[in-house]
Amino acid sequence: MSFLFGGSRPQxxxxxxxxxxxxxxxxxxxxxxxxxxxxxxKCIPPExxxxxxxxxxxxxxxxxxxxxxxxxxxxxxxxxxxxxxxxGAGGGMGGFGM
Amino acid sequence: xxxxNASEQREFQGRMEKKQMKEFMTMYSNLVQRCFDDCVNDFxxxxxxxxxxxxxxxxxxxxxxxxxRLGQRFQEQNAxxxxxxxxxxx
Numbered sequence: 001m002s003f004l005f006g007g008s009r010p011q012x013x014x015x016x017x018x019x020x021x022x023x024x025x026x027x028x029x030x031x032x033x034x035x036x037x038x039x040x041x042k043c044i045p046p047e048x049x050x051x052x053x054x055x056x057x058x059x060x061x062x063x064x065x066x067x068x069x070x071x072x073x074x075x076x077x078x079x080x081x082x083x084x085x086x087x088g089a090g091g092g093m094g095g096f097g098m
Numbered sequence: 099x100x101x102x103n104a105s106e107q108r109e110f111q112g113r114m115e116k117k118q119m120k121e122f123m124t125m126y127s128n129l130v131q132r133c134f135d136d137c138v139n140d141f142x143x144x145x146x147x148x149x150x151x152x153x154x155x156x157x158x159x160x161x162x163x164x165x166x167r168l169g170q171r172f173q174e175q176n177a178x179x180x181x182x183x184x185x186x187x188x
Binding site: 014017018021022025026028029032033035036037039040043044046048049050051052053057058061062065066069073 | 101102103105106109110113114117121128136137153155156157159160161163164165167168169171172175176179
């Protein structure tokens with residue numbers, strides 16, 4: 001589980017395990033929603049001349065997803081770096097690794 | 099999502115279904131708003147022009163297709179990222 005850090009793994013209750021799984025799904029789902037909004041805005045102009053995606057829009061969407069993930073990773077790396085520098089807070093950044 | 103026993107899995111599944119339903123409704127509302135904002139700007143008439151209606155239909159089509167494509171790419175990227183071990187603690 002990505003949100004468990006620190007030495008030993010305590011026994012979690014059912015409710016806690018389910019909540020953790022739910023939180024994880026929520027984070028991924030939230031990321032997808034933000035990505036969708038941003039990429040649709042950046043790649044699909046509001047003219048709607050035809051009902052299908054044209055080649056340009058399709059390629060734009062593909063690249064947008066790729067870059068979004070890259071930004072996500074770089075921000076997470078940088079923040080982990082800063083936290084580690086400030087000393088010892090690196091353990092708290094487990095959730096950003098996504 | 100690892101380490102859930104059968105009954106926990108069922109509970110989790112149930113919650114995921116509810117969540118999916120909610121997400122679908124949100125997507126629907128956003129789509130209505132987006133296509134309205136982009137297509138409907140003339141209020142000299144009470145009902146939609148055929149041009150506005152056509153625009154809305156194309157808008158929905160385009161967005162659904164775009165969403166599908168984004169979903170596919172997202173899954174690919176997510177899988178690749180998990181494999182390359184980017185997630186700490188996995």
